[in-house]
Amino acid sequence: xxxxxxxxxxGDRAKLAMLLxxxxxxxxxxxxxxxxxxxxxxxxxxxxxxxxxxxxxxDPMVEQVNDAKPLRDTDLGRVRSVDGVAWxxxxxxxxxxxxxxxxxxxxxxxxxxxxxxxxxAPAVLTQGRIEDLRLxxxxxxxxxxxxxxxxxxxxxxxxPRSTPLKVGDTFEINDIQARIVGIxxxxxxxxxxxxxxxxxxxxxxxxxxxxxTLSFMLVEPQKGVTPAELCGRIERDTGLKAWTSDTVIWNxxxxxxxxxxxxxxWTNTGIPFSFGTAVLLGLFVGIAISGQTFYSFVLxxxxxxxxxxxxxxxxxxxxxxxxxxxxxAGLIGFGLGAGMAQAIGRVMIEKGMPPFVMFPQxxxxxxxxxxxxxxVSAIIGIIKVSRVDAASVFRG
Amino acid sequence: MSHxxxxxxxxxxxxxxxxxxxxxxxxxxxxxDFEARRGELIMLVGPSGCGKTTLLSVIAGTLTxxxxxxxxxxxxxxxxxxxxxxxxxxKNLGFVxxxxxxxxxxxxxxxxxxxxxxQGRPYDExxxxxxxxxxxxxLKGREEGRPNALSGGQQQRVAIARALVHEPPLLICDEPTSxxxxxxxxxxxxxxxxLSRSPERCVVVVTHDHRxxxxxxxxxxxxDGRISRVVDDPKLLDTTHx
Numbered sequence: 001x002x003x004x005x006x007x008x009x010x011g012d013r014a015k016l017a018m019l020l021x022x023x024x025x026x027x028x029x030x031x032x033x034x035x036x037x038x039x040x041x042x043x044x045x046x047x048x049x050x051x052x053x054x055x056x057x058x059d060p061m062v063e064q065v066n067d068a069k070p071l072r073d074t075d076l077g078r079v080r081s082v083d084g085v086a087w088x089x090x091x092x093x094x095x096x097x098x099x100x101x102x103x104x105x106x107x108x109x110x111x112x113x114x115x116x117x118x119x120x121a122p123a124v125l126t127q128g129r130i131e132d133l134r135l136x137x138x139x140x141x142x143x144x145x146x147x148x149x150x151x152x153x154x155x156x157x158x159x160p161r162s163t164p165l166k167v168g169d170t171f172e173i174n175d176i177q178a179r180i181v182g183i184x185x186x187x188x189x190x191x192x193x194x195x196x197x198x199x200x201x202x203x204x205x206x207x208x209x210x211x212x213t214l215s216f217m218l219v220e221p222q223k224g225v226t227p228a229e230l231c232g233r234i235e236r237d238t239g240l241k242a243w244t245s246d247t248v249i250w251n252x253x254x255x256x257x258x259x260x261x262x263x264x265x266w267t268n269t270g271i272p273f274s275f276g277t278a279v280l281l282g283l284f285v286g287i288a289i290s291g292q293t294f295y296s297f298v299l300x301x302x303x304x305x306x307x308x309x310x311x312x313x314x315x316x317x318x319x320x321x322x323x324x325x326x327x328x329a330g331l332i333g334f335g336l337g338a339g340m341a342q343a344i345g346r347v348m349i350e351k352g353m354p355p356f357v358m359f360p361q362x363x364x365x366x367x368x369x370x371x372x373x374x375x376v377s378a379i380i381g382i383i384k385v386s387r388v389d390a391a392s393v394f395r396g
Numbered sequence: 397m398s399h400x401x402x403x404x405x406x407x408x409x410x411x412x413x414x415x416x417x418x419x420x421x422x423x424x425x426x427x428x429d430f431e432a433r434r435g436e437l438i439m440l441v442g443p444s445g446c447g448k449t450t451l452l453s454v455i456a457g458t459l460t461x462x463x464x465x466x467x468x469x470x471x472x473x474x475x476x477x478x479x480x481x482x483x484x485x486x487k488n489l490g491f492v493x494x495x496x497x498x499x500x501x502x503x504x505x506x507x508x509x510x511x512x513x514x515q516g517r518p519y520d521e522x523x524x525x526x527x528x529x530x531x532x533x534x535l536k537g538r539e540e541g542r543p544n545a546l547s548g549g550q551q552q553r554v555a556i557a558r559a560l561v562h563e564p565p566l567l568i569c570d571e572p573t574s575x576x577x578x579x580x581x582x583x584x585x586x587x588x589x590x591l592s593r594s595p596e597r598c599v600v601v602v603t604h605d606h607r608x609x610x611x612x613x614x615x616x617x618x619x620d621g622r623i624s625r626v627v628d629d630p631k632l633l634d635t636t637h638x
Contacts, residue, residue, distance in 0.1 A: 001513045004499075004506055011501025307497040310458055312486025313514045314479065391458035393493055394449045394570045394602075 001313070005321035006328060008304075012297060016329065019293045023333020023370055024340065026286025030279050031341035031358065031366040036348075037275035038249070038362065039355030044265045045258035046189035047093060048247050051111065051120040053218030054227045056243040056257050057088070057234055064261035066191060068093055070212030071240070078238045079217050084225040085234075089119035091216040092203040095193060099172040100152035102160060107193045108145065110173065112203025112213070119218045122197060128167045128182025133199055139173075140182035141165060144352060145194020173206040188352065190265075231255045250361065286373040290333070294326055294377035298384050309390040315382075322381045330374030334367050341366075404467075405566060405598035406432040406455055411464030413450050413621075424450040425461065426621040434565075437589060437599040437611060442618030448602045449570065451618070455600060456489055456568050457481040469565055486514055490559030492588070494571035496551045498543035504554050505530065505539035511562040529557045533587060549580035553587065560591055567592050569601040573608055585611040 009016060047065045048056075057079055059069035079088045092112030097105045113120040113133075121130050122140065132138055141149065143164075149171065150164035165171075170179045178196070186195050198206065204213045219242070221230040231242035243257035252259040266272050298305070305318055341358065348356040413425035425447045432438045440448045453459035454466055457473050460481075466473040469488060473481065490511070498507045505526045512522035527539055533553040535546075543551055552572060559567055569588065573581030585608045592599045601612070609615060616626045 003519060004502060004510065004513060007503075007506060008499060008501045301499070303495075303497060304499045307491070307493065308510060308514065309482075310456070310485065310491055311511050311514055312482055312484075312489070314482045317514065389458070391453040391456075393491070393497060394453050394456075394458070 001317055001321055002324045005324045008301065008321075009297075009325040009328060012300070015293060015297045015300070019290055019297070019329045020333045020336060022286055022289025022293055023330055023373065024336035026282045026290070026373060027334045027337025027366050027370050028340045028344075029282030029285065029337075030369055031338050031362055032344055033275050033278040033282065034362045034366070035341065035345055035356050035358040036354050037271065037279075038359060039348075039357040040190065040271060040275075041262055041265060042249065042357050043188060043190040043355050045247060045261040046187050047109075047111075048245055048258045048261070050122060050186040050189075050195060051091065051093075051113075051218070052123065053089075053091075053120055053245055054221060055219040055230055055234070056091075056245055057217040057219055057238075058215075058241045058243065058257075060239065060241045062241055064264040065257050066189075066261065068215035070210070071214040071217070072212060073214055075214065075238065075240060076217055079219060079234060079240070082230070082234050082237045084222050084230045086220040086222045087117065087119070088217050088219045089114035089117050090200045090214050091120050091218050092200055092207070092213045093215045094203075094207055094210070094213075095191065096173055096207060098149070098178070098196065099175075100149055101171065102152050104152050106149060106152060107191075108173070108196045109189060109191060109193045110203055110206060111195060111197045112200040112206075113197060114218075115199035115201065119220075122184035122186050122195075124185040125182050126185055128180075130182065132181035133197065135179075135181060137177045137179050137202070138181040138198065139178040140184050140197040141180055142184050142186045142188075142195040144188055145196065146180075146183050148194060174208050176206055178206070188355070228253060228255055249359070283369055283373070286370065287376055290329070290373050291377045291380055294329070295380050295384065297325075298322065298381035302385065302388055303393065305385045306388045306390055306393045309385075309388065310393045315386050318385055319378075319382045322385065323375075323378045326374040326378035326381070327371060329377075330370050333374075334370040337370070338363055338366060403433045403435075404431060405434045405436075405469055406430065406600065407465075407467045408451065408455060408461075409465050411451070411454055411461045411466065413447070413454060413459065413461045423621050425454070425464075428464070428618075428622045430455070430616060430623050432598050432600055434598055435593075435595040436613040437592070437601065439609060439612040439615045440600065440602045440618060441604070441606075441609070441615055442624075444604075446618040447621040448618050450621075452568060452570060452600065452602050455566075456491070457485050486511075488564050488566055490562065490564040490567045492552070492555050492559045492567070492569040492572045494574050496543070496548075496555045496575075498551055498554055498558075500542060500544050502543075503540050504535065504543060504546070507543060507554055508558045508561050510558060511564075515562060525561055526557070529561045530554070532591065533557045547580075548576050549584060552576060552580075552584050556584070556587055556591065565597050567597065567599040569599065569603075571603055571605070572601065573603065573605045578607055581605060581608055 045065055062069050094110050096110045098108045099105055118130055147164040167180055227244040234242040244255045246252045246256045247258040345356040345358055408430040411425050411428040415422045442448050454461050508526035509522040589611050614628055616623050
């Protein structure tokens, strides 16, 4: 009977198309909005991804990575003296205005790393060498920032340029020249500004007037000491806050700064509500369109279901037929919707905006929700058919 | 007595059937008695509202009477639950409906396969038997077409094929010719008679169409919710009120 059930479904192409449109649109909306949501949320802890270190140490009042509360430089020595610390390096992060060649200003994320160890340096450089940061007035700019700031530059002919900044180009931070010695590849951040790397000491110079410039300390545990274990020791011995740096969203531990950052944005901004509303909208639209279309499909076939009932098919068989029809439509609808979401995601990833992270869990959740929509649709149909009297087939 | 018991296919005794609320009750059947024999084609006739379709539904096990007994091929239906009735219909009944009730999104062969698939027969076996019976009703080569592409007569032939494909002992036909012209109706009834004629099978036909009375072995006339008389010769019936 299930084969016939499918033939009944596929035989009514107009209804099937409508049903698939509803389910696909719903799957698209839920998967795409969730992916953009997680993309944006993953941008909130971008510094954790771009600046690699096993343990981060901050002021005890720090709640998330974008909200650094400066430490004293002497805190570095205290951390270095904690048992289990292999090394500890200073890190400066701040938002400062960079002045471009055309006179405009651009807010950048200035990252000052230890010039001796280069701890926290970008992992991938597409141009230049990290060692060149030891030269005077030098910075490394991220690829996207180079393109963005390049459009704010002036060409040799005095006209606005359209090419990205490259090694050798200059701009100013607080009236101090910054000469580019490298272009790096890093993930973009929620705050939107380009990442500009320099040495910790030079960062102090670029942030004139700041009394304290030590934002975080990057710490490496000794062999045999786990990051979580070391965090506990640092907190106990120094009174500072220590964090692990795991950024895998489904796998982060209790002490993860990325997790804290994620939940800080979750509870302190309207982002989850906004995207959650869109996802719920997708769900409701799916239920409304698919439920309505499937109900109409059942209504149109009601007299045939009554005839099948009269011929001796139990409600169990008919219910399974309706479930097969609804779940098949759900499966195809999900495939279409998720495929479209992937395609849109690819375009987004290529363009870099908006951020798009489609975890397998998003697909599974979307799949489950689409099947839920199908189930609701099928149940509506089953209720309708169960109320049909088999004797009604004799009433013309 | 024993011989008589074996010849009875359907026996309804003292059947009452009411619809509506106690304050606004419609009496469909009142102490109705009906009997059909194995190997015969019996017609139920009578004016609109006399209870023909209700009696047919009771015999088919799609309606449970408020009083009386119904026995079909030795099986009491009046005490059976819904599940047992469903199983009974699946094994013992074939239906030909007034409006054909062929599923338009399925092919002709798939429509005929439905009773076999409901019985749980494998798809390929069901298909082979559907093709064979479609050949018998003169629709060879139309198996893959859609019912809507067929004429009314052809659609009713598909319905007959569907009703007989699982070889049920009781064939129930509800106004099988009402949507057909005179000649097509006669052809259909001839086909019902030819294909269903078997010493073990009983055919019950509800009809208004006096032009097909000649195909009946017996005719039971209904009036006001009960059988008023049963005749062997259609000429004995006054058809003016039908």
